[in-house]
Amino acid sequence: MRVELKNIGKKYEGRENFTIRGVDLVIEDQEFCVILGPSGCGKSTLLRMIAGLNSITEGELLFDGKLMNKVPPKDRDIAMVFQSYALYPHMSVYENMAFSLAMRKESKKLIDERVREAADVLQISEYLYSKPSDISGGQRQRVALGRAMVRKPKVFLMDEPLSNLDAKLREHMRIELVRLHKSLDTTTIYVTHDQTEAMTMASKIILLDQGKIQQVGKPEEFYNRPENLFVAGFIGSPTMNILKGEIRGGSFQSLDRSLNIKPSQEDYELLKGYENKEVYLGIRSERFLPDKEGSLEVLVEVIEMLGKEKLLYTKLGEHSFIISVPGHSQYEEGKKYKFSPDKGALHFFDGESKERIN
Amino acid sequence: MIKKRKKDLYLSDRQPLTPLGKFFLALNYFVLISYSLVILWPLSRMVISAFNGKQGRYISLSGKYEFSFKHFEYLFKETLYLTWVKNTLVIAVATAILTILIVSFTGYAYSRFRFKGRKTSLMTIMLLQTIPTFAGITAYFTLHSIISDFFPFITRQMMLIFIYTGGGIAANTFILKGYMDSISTELDDAAMIDGCSYMQIYKLIIMPIVRPMLAIIALWSFIGPFMDYMLPKALLTKPESYTLAAGLYTLMNNRETLNQPAFAAGGLLTALPIVILFIVLQKELISGLAQGSVKG
Numbered sequence A: 001m002r003v004e005l006k007n008i009g010k011k012y013e014g015r016e017n018f019t020i021r022g023v024d025l026v027i028e029d030q031e032f033c034v035i036l037g038p039s040g041c042g043k044s045t046l047l048r049m050i051a052g053l054n055s056i057t058e059g060e061l062l063f064d065g066k067l068m069n070k071v072p073p074k075d076r077d078i079a080m081v082f083q084s085y086a087l088y089p090h091m092s093v094y095e096n097m098a099f100s101l102a103m104r105k106e107s108k109k110l111i112d113e114r115v116r117e118a119a120d121v122l123q124i125s126e127y128l129y130s131k132p133s134d135i136s137g138g139q140r141q142r143v144a145l146g147r148a149m150v151r152k153p154k155v156f157l158m159d160e161p162l163s164n165l166d167a168k169l170r171e172h173m174r175i176e177l178v179r180l181h182k183s184l185d186t187t188t189i190y191v192t193h194d195q196t197e198a199m200t201m202a203s204k205i206i207l208l209d210q211g212k213i214q215q216v217g218k219p220e221e222f223y224n225r226p227e228n229l230f231v232a233g234f235i236g237s238p239t240m241n242i243l244k245g246e247i248r249g250g251s252f253q254s255l256d257r258s259l260n261i262k263p264s265q266e267d268y269e270l271l272k273g274y275e276n277k278e279v280y281l282g283i284r285s286e287r288f289l290p291d292k293e294g295s296l297e298v299l300v301e302v303i304e305m306l307g308k309e310k311l312l313y314t315k316l317g318e319h320s321f322i323i324s325v326p327g328h329s330q331y332e333e334g335k336k337y338k339f340s341p342d343k344g345a346l347h348f349f350d351g352e353s354k355e356r357i358n
Numbered sequence B: 001m002i003k004k005r006k007k008d009l010y011l012s013d014r015q016p017l018t019p020l021g022k023f024f025l026a027l028n029y030f031v032l033i034s035y036s037l038v039i040l041w042p043l044s045r046m047v048i049s050a051f052n053g054k055q056g057r058y059i060s061l062s063g064k065y066e067f068s069f070k071h072f073e074y075l076f077k078e079t080l081y082l083t084w085v086k087n088t089l090v091i092a093v094a095t096a097i098l099t100i101l102i103v104s105f106t107g108y109a110y111s112r113f114r115f116k117g118r119k120t121s122l123m124t125i126m127l128l129q130t131i132p133t134f135a136g137i138t139a140y141f142t143l144h145s146i147i148s149d150f151f152p153f154i155t156r157q158m159m160l161i162f163i164y165t166g167g168g169i170a171a172n173t174f175i176l177k178g179y180m181d182s183i184s185t186e187l188d189d190a191a192m193i194d195g196c197s198y199m200q201i202y203k204l205i206i207m208p209i210v211r212p213m214l215a216i217i218a219l220w221s222f223i224g225p226f227m228d229y230m231l232p233k234a235l236l237t238k239p240e241s242y243t244l245a246a247g248l249y250t251l252m253n254n255r256e257t258l259n260q261p262a263f264a265a266g267g268l269l270t271a272l273p274i275v276i277l278f279i280v281l282q283k284e285l286i287s288g289l290a291q292g293s294v295k296g
């Protein structure tokens, strides 16, 4: 099902300002759409409006072109997985999964079929008659998924479903969720504050901050072409190195004049209008090239060994850079090394609007 | 050798007691045991007197003992005991049911809905409750005379039920609301998406979870009418409409009907319905203590 949001806004009762405002968005049928953003930016609010659990203050919500603003949640053909799983504690796993179908007065036979089918897919058949309190967190997670699956909804809504799991299980469930999504042919809208989840699972990411959409696009677009300074800083770990400076004589100069970086020819064309104006320069940690003739001579202060790569926390005068190098390369703390930035991987942002320039 | 070691192992999580600590522990036990003796002794006298055929109209401590059901017989044959039991049971059951019904609604509403005056209204009722029931007795009388003009079918016993129920609403709402607040509202959301109305959310999801609390509230409301002497005495006029406490008291303070051992026997029997209810609700009460939280 195609989900369309037109100029959606939400203001909570008793709040001064709108929590979200002016959200325009189209989520195509069968897309795996991840809503990403820092805590408190209104992700859950947006999802709950789509679910019908929160009213919509302004704007329109359309499912396949039909206006949904006033339709109660149960008639929206959606299912939702909650962060706390929200399993009914007094019901067995089977009853939990059967509940929504039973509420819709489906036949016993159909309910049984669907529940067993979902339990099979999720490998929880063994626990069908246990209470939620008697199974592990990962199994509870599956039950919550199963409960959403049995109804065969058109839209799956998930609010940070993996945040209560340990790291290994989370990694495993990420893959499984995507597989499930593909096999079910539904539209999935998934809320998370974890960029790894967003990057690995999404076919489309929506980055939200302060109630506004910052960028919409494919994961690689987010990484390679962040549209503004916020996105540049939010996506990627370690965080992108960002310098404030000016364009002088066709090259980037840091405010204290200690750094001078020459952009590539294409970037230069776009930066012409910014002569003597403030800009931000962003460069990812892995886009520094070790170079004997390099223009950046940095002092390595701390080295973090991550296995396949090493993170060098370095200083150049006032500025700090995080540089990642292959894990097997030799660097020592307290020594100076020379690097040069990869010219093809520089990100320039307008000093005032913080929007991308190149 | 090893066996002996095992015996000597100190397994408690607390630090071993110092001599002074041991002394205070002993003192504690002494105080507690004497205290329970103070309570148990009169109780035991009451039980013994109730079964003592040699007792006259007054309970005397010295004297002979002969096991008999004489006083119980007296209770059933010469007094309106059974009527009182029936009255009390009706009032107690009605109070318990009415309380549970009303408190379910108010507790759920206060816990789950936001509305104007949510906090102030609850605080107001709580404050009003601090006025002792006794001070309201004149009000009850006036109220009853007004009500009985308009609704003559409302008896004084019904008034009593309303008073008991009304008196418990605020505190019980408060307790139930607190308990419900600890249940994640995501459960409500999930149920809503699964197709429940608000009534169904309460009936199918919330109520089963708060059942232990409801059991406790029911128990307390049920016990109330058994314990209260003052209100029935003031409001009810005829001995036929008395509750147990009021009725039994006529065996104590009225010269003609005075019979202390029968009073003891009646008191003993009064405990019976409460004990039975306790046993019936035991599973709920204990599961309330043992149940884990909703989230894991």
Ligand SMILES: Nc1ncnc2c1ncn2[C@@H]1O[C@H](COP(=O)(O)OP(=O)(O)OP(=O)(O)O)[C@@H](O)[C@H]1O
Pocket: A012, A013, A015, A019, A037, A038, A039, A040, A041, A042, A043, A044, A045, A046, A193
């Ligand atoms: N029922 C409510 N009443 C008033 N304000 C609310 C309500 N629910 C959320 N808010 C406010 O709306 C803002 C966004 O909340 P929301 O739960 O959508 O954030 P979120 O992006 O999901 O954060 P998190 O990642 O921590 O879950 C917050 O500032 C919050 O205080």
Ligand SMILES: [Mg+2]
Pocket: A043, A044, A045, A159
């Ligand atoms: Mg949230």
